[in-house]
Amino acid sequence: MDELSIAQIQEKFQSGELTSLALTAAYLERIETLDRRGPALNSVIEINPEALSTAAALDQERLKQGARGPLHGVPLLVKDNIDTADRMTTTAGSLALEGSIAAADAFLVKRLRQAGVVLLGKTNLSEWANFRSKHSVSGWSSRGGQTLNPYVLDRNPCGSSSGSAVAAAANLCSAAVGTETDGSIVCPAAVNGIVGLKPTLGLVSRSGVIPIAHSQDTAGPMARCVADAALLLGAMAGPDPDDPATAACQDRFFSDFTRFLDPQGLQGARLGVVRSFFGANPRADAVIETCLQVMQRQGAQLVDPVKLPDQGSFEDGELDLLLYEFKIDLNAYLSRLGPGARVHSLADIIAFNDQHCERVMPIFGQDRMLQAQAKAGLDEEAYLSTRARIQRLAGPDGIDAVLQEHHLDALVAPTAIPAWPIDWVNGDCHPDSCSSPAAVSGYPHITVPAGYVSGLPVGISFFASAWQEPLLLRLAYAFEQALPVRQPPRYILHFP
Numbered sequence: 001m002d003e004l005s006i007a008q009i010q011e012k013f014q015s016g017e018l019t020s021l022a023l024t025a026a027y028l029e030r031i032e033t034l035d036r037r038g039p040a041l042n043s044v045i046e047i048n049p050e051a052l053s054t055a056a057a058l059d060q061e062r063l064k065q066g067a068r069g070p071l072h073g074v075p076l077l078v079k080d081n082i083d084t085a086d087r088m089t090t091t092a093g094s095l096a097l098e099g100s101i102a103a104a105d106a107f108l109v110k111r112l113r114q115a116g117v118v119l120l121g122k123t124n125l126s127e128w129a130n131f132r133s134k135h136s137v138s139g140w141s142s143r144g145g146q147t148l149n150p151y152v153l154d155r156n157p158c159g160s161s162s163g164s165a166v167a168a169a170a171n172l173c174s175a176a177v178g179t180e181t182d183g184s185i186v187c188p189a190a191v192n193g194i195v196g197l198k199p200t201l202g203l204v205s206r207s208g209v210i211p212i213a214h215s216q217d218t219a220g221p222m223a224r225c226v227a228d229a230a231l232l233l234g235a236m237a238g239p240d241p242d243d244p245a246t247a248a249c250q251d252r253f254f255s256d257f258t259r260f261l262d263p264q265g266l267q268g269a270r271l272g273v274v275r276s277f278f279g280a281n282p283r284a285d286a287v288i289e290t291c292l293q294v295m296q297r298q299g300a301q302l303v304d305p306v307k308l309p310d311q312g313s314f315e316d317g318e319l320d321l322l323l324y325e326f327k328i329d330l331n332a333y334l335s336r337l338g339p340g341a342r343v344h345s346l347a348d349i350i351a352f353n354d355q356h357c358e359r360v361m362p363i364f365g366q367d368r369m370l371q372a373q374a375k376a377g378l379d380e381e382a383y384l385s386t387r388a389r390i391q392r393l394a395g396p397d398g399i400d401a402v403l404q405e406h407h408l409d410a411l412v413a414p415t416a417i418p419a420w421p422i423d424w425v426n427g428d429c430h431p432d433s434c435s436s437p438a439a440v441s442g443y444p445h446i447t448v449p450a451g452y453v454s455g456l457p458v459g460i461s462f463f464a465s466a467w468q469e470p471l472l473l474r475l476a477y478a479f480e481q482a483l484p485v486r487q488p489p490r491y492i493l494h495f496p
Contacts, residue, residue, distance in 0.1 A: 010072075079164050084106070084109050095352075142359060185222060204237050235255075395441030
């Protein structure tokens, strides 16, 4: 099963060599072997008890009516902050939501079920999508414990979509769904050697997803190859009446993003190299330099270097924005939970964490939550002006401005440094990735495996203006075909 693409899975389904039931059972056994036992990756927080019966039903449907599409019978994992109205819980990794079963599927889950996917289960994450404390450890949650990087097990899987990235990297599923506010898809994808796509804000609905901040939150695909990410994005994207941001995608989404995949897609592309994101790791930089040479040989024109105006000038404002929106957005989500839920507000969560601090906060506290609880409403001038300023600096005056100045199609940069050691004493201590400009502006960002440093994956990023997913997928696919470096993990315990 190692490295099977979704297209290869469908070929085996169509030939009769494989069934969805057999594949689902094999993935479940692999989860037991690698995730529960063996290297004990701890990427899957919960198994769907209905996975096998769903797969069997989809096999029968294929025989009687044919396949619904390219995802029919394909087993996926989704992050544990995405609602599923079944026998699985949705907890954001928090003991405060333990046992909470959603009343309805998240809109993106509804679309995936309509496409015929099999939900294998839920993936672990950095608790509350890494917005509980500035001293947090990526991949750790009080409900799920610590997720490990499958390449070197004592290395950090990055957050907060760590479980989704690790599960896809270790071939525990065909692909997975993650969420991002700033870096939580692209960073774990990069350090775990897979493709991660953060879509334009509004391309994929957030209804039914436990929020951090509506100005930046989005779900996106995480897969071992660009083609699989494109397939998954097509099934997830589309307007949702319950998420006003998706109204803007009415004429901009495609049910089949694979139409844009072109092995010659780098030919004639003008790409700006953002050198300010280099320098954190010389060996990783050397990997990216090789990638740039490959792009040039494939016909890309590099403008090197280019500078993002005001880069780094909105980081404090971004945190302030997230704190404001976290309180309001999370309260709105929690208020819709049933009467049996333990918590119905951020204040309830803070109190629960204090009451159960030995289990919930043995490593780090909840300082981010306390900061958010102290914020006022979204009608405050401080919030409104900060939001307008940072979005302008990141988008129109940032990414858009440099693209226009140099007549570029997209920007390229290292996604992040190779994975750093898991540190329960000091928490995460890695340099910033290149994720913030696209995150704050709400623009799309894709990372693709670029190479390795001492066996640890390095990713390369492409980002551009809003709604440019077709362009980014074309560029990323062409790069991937020219330099297919992805290797399955070897589960090394630690470096000598």
